[in-house]
Amino acid sequence: MTKIQIPSPLRQYTEKQATVSVAAKTVGDALTGLVAQHPELKRHLYSDDGKLRAFVNVYVNDEDMRYLQKEATALHDGDTISIVPSIAGGLADPVPVP
């Protein structure tokens, strides 16, 4: 199982859980599993054409997946995926939906 760390702006869509566990072999599978468990997350993570939104970064342990094999990055036991959206400050910009 892989743990996915959910950033606080998105926890309202995962029933307030800060961590969601999924069974997956690749990062892409893990994210698919995540939105299958919590469908409300989909439009916050993905645009209409199915691409991961540009203001959301996905890390495997401490490496940005863009510099690994992106969604094809293989996952091993004990890996942690972190979703890191951009935040702007005390005015609390949430991850908005267009």
Add this chain to the structure above:
Amino acid sequence: MATAIDAQPEAVLSNDEILRYSRHLIMPEVGMTGQQKLKAAKVLCIGAGGLGSPLALYLTAAGVGTLGIVDFDVVDYTNLQRQIIHTTNDVGRKKLDSAAEKLKAINPFLNLRTFETRLTSANALDLFREFDIVADGTDNFPTRYLVNDACVLTGKPNVYGSIFRFEGQASVFATEDGPCYRCLYPEPPPPGLVPSCAEGGVLGILPGLVGVIQATETIKLILGQGESLAGRLLLVDSLAMKFRELKLRKNPDCPVCGKNPTVTKLIDYEEFCGIRGQEEPAGNDVPSISVEDLKKKLDAKADIFILDVREPHEYQICNLSGYLIPVGDLPKRVSELDSSREIIAHCKMGGRSAKAVNFLRRSGFKKVYNLTGGITAWAEKIDPKMPKY
């Protein structure tokens, strides 16, 4: 461990300054040389608010010679929960005036330069050129991208901090070999349609935690000591008190700091962030009722159902005795509502309840209305004894 700023002319320390900074001077990592570097340094703080408060206070105490602050805002009562450079007596005063008074009181040796202006593409480059390091304490995306691009274009490191509720991020962008903000986030999120109250709020201590991390990084850059956060994103979770680090890489294709930059001058950042031509907030064409009309209906004992879509902790502050279903729970709990009744939905200011009304109308409810201005409008116009928050 390279010093990120160019060599400065020697700054001379008086006997008073030597005594003032003695706790710095007796450490080999600072010493006379380091303290002279601090005195010769020029740091620009963007914002004198949550992040800017601890930043400016600690940089001043540490002996940074020249501090510039950019802020056009006025102190608001709700700022006092976290913007610790401002006091109750300062409410209504310009933040720059309030900050200047406290900073000069801490350290009269400070050369303080204040800029009561909005940072824009027209003024940023000239302004940044006069300083060595920029500390970004702003609270909106267009300015963050502006600060980043201007730092890259003028070759000044960008000490970055940002916060949200109880989590923060910190890093150092735009060093010569390091990534810039756009390497991490090439594009901003599209702006929200309705200002969100439910997702708002910030733990008062949080900008303190992150702002002091920024001050620390600024001082380390000046001294050329330690390992800076350049190339690392520090994630702070104050509730769990956990600190994590993610690796940041310089993107060779970055449009601003990459090998073939396409951004060679500052752009219209509001447009970049999609704010120009933004739609009217969704609340404007939602069927609504004013607080005055609601009062009339209640006085006439009309058969209306008040639906409160705020969160339970808000209900405890003040309420209209409405039926509480937080807006996020509405899809699951819509069966608790009777569509044959006239329903008036309210939240704090009218944003969330507009979403709720739209949802209910799409679900087939015909007699549902949004309370314009929310319970805040009720407290302002109908019942002054009701607290506002």
